[in-house]
Amino acid sequence: MGSPIVCEDLCKRFGRVPAVDHLNLNVPEGSIYALVGPNGAGKTTLIKVLVNLVRPTSGRATLLGCDSRKLSAAIFARLGYVSENQELPEWMTVSYFLGYLKPFYSTWDDTLAGELVRQLDLPRDRKLSALSRGMKMKAALASALAFHPQLILLDEPFGGLDPLVRDEFIEGLLERAGDSTILISSHDLAEVESFASHVGFLDAGRMQLSEEITTLTGRFRQIEITVNGAVSLPQNWPAHWLMPEASAPLIRFIDSRFEEGRTAAEIRQMFPNVANVSISRLALREIFVALAKSRRNKSAKEIAA
Numbered sequence: 001m002g003s004p005i006v007c008e009d010l011c012k013r014f015g016r017v018p019a020v021d022h023l024n025l026n027v028p029e030g031s032i033y034a035l036v037g038p039n040g041a042g043k044t045t046l047i048k049v050l051v052n053l054v055r056p057t058s059g060r061a062t063l064l065g066c067d068s069r070k071l072s073a074a075i076f077a078r079l080g081y082v083s084e085n086q087e088l089p090e091w092m093t094v095s096y097f098l099g100y101l102k103p104f105y106s107t108w109d110d111t112l113a114g115e116l117v118r119q120l121d122l123p124r125d126r127k128l129s130a131l132s133r134g135m136k137m138k139a140a141l142a143s144a145l146a147f148h149p150q151l152i153l154l155d156e157p158f159g160g161l162d163p164l165v166r167d168e169f170i171e172g173l174l175e176r177a178g179d180s181t182i183l184i185s186s187h188d189l190a191e192v193e194s195f196a197s198h199v200g201f202l203d204a205g206r207m208q209l210s211e212e213i214t215t216l217t218g219r220f221r222q223i224e225i226t227v228n229g230a231v232s233l234p235q236n237w238p239a240h241w242l243m244p245e246a247s248a249p250l251i252r253f254i255d256s257r258f259e260e261g262r263t264a265a266e267i268r269q270m271f272p273n274v275a276n277v278s279i280s281r282l283a284l285r286e287i288f289v290a291l292a293k294s295r296r297n298k299s300a301k302e303i304a305a
Contacts, residue, residue: 002065003027004151004181005050010059012045012205019045021205022059027183027198034196034213035185036288042205043185044083047155051081064151077105080144080180082137084156090129094122094139098146105147112176113146120172134165141169145176152177154184158191170195189285201288208291213284220287221258225251225267226276234270242294249275254282254290 005027012020019042027033035043048054050063052071061068066075092100094117102108117124120138128136137157144152154173158166173182174195186192192199193213200210209216223241231248240257251271255263258279267274282290 002029004029004064005033005062005183007046007061008059010046010049010061011057012042012049012054013057018205020049020056023202023205023207025200025207025210027181029181030179031198032182032184032196033198033200034192035183035200035202036187036189036192037202038187038292041187041202043202044155045205046202047083047153047183047185051079051153077107077147078150080147080149080152082140082144082152082154082157084159086140088128088136088140091127093125093127094131095124097128097139098143101143101146108147112148113142116142116145116172116176119175120168134161134169137161138165138169138172141172145173148178149180152180152182154182156185156187158186158188166191189288190283193284199284201291203292203295208295216287217281217284219256219258220282220290221255221263222280222282222286223253223255223263223267224278224280225271225274226278227251227271228273228275236270238266238270242290254287256290 003026005025007023007025010020010023010025011018021042023042023046035046037043045054049056050061050068052068055069063071064075064078066072089097089100098113098117102110116122120142122135122139122142123131128139131139141157152173157169161169170191184192184196196213198211199213199216201208226249228249231246231251233244233246233251237244240255242254242256244251244253246252264277267277
């Protein structure tokens, strides 16, 4: 099998509003892929297109090798799904709920289901209607993992959960997902940075970047330069140097293509009077804030022009 999720020039419009806009995506098998972006970026719409809850306007998406518009029962039997707004049959107890789902999955594992109930501290005999939001999310996670799915889709699973429940949710996911591929949408960058292997940044329906987290964090650095003499930003400022600031005697920016030797040479070329250079790593959240602000500034300049 190829990549579990592939999107090619995918579009979904609601009237004239593009929720997903010519999006291309390839989620590697076995990865934990974090789909991040602000609220309204199109993350939930994309996941709904993938599972055929809404149909694309144009383009193509495949899920486990099958066209998203033609998903069969056999495909759904290999797919685990947990959504922030997921509705559960609240009249059922936890045990009844898991027992009810078992016949739908030939790979259902009673031993694993029991381990998940214990690990997530779920009350077997309590009705779902009596559970807190966090406990309902953990019940949904148990139901999505107990049949060893090949692909797990998690749509904003952390919203409204307290830190302890989030930690328990993530621990249960990572320990029990096995060889599954995981796509998780979230605007909580600090949370996904701790366990995701890949990241895609979605903004206004467009995929702004998609790569391994280690590669992404490896090529971004905050640079602070101390110069001798007057401070000014050159006219030929490199496009990959983001968010420049100048305040004597400092110049500060973010290098989005950092390579130690090349960056040092570029700094010497741009600032012959450099006295000191300080380089620091950035957290994932800081990287995306820099990208978002840079795009906003660029759009404002284009409008002004």
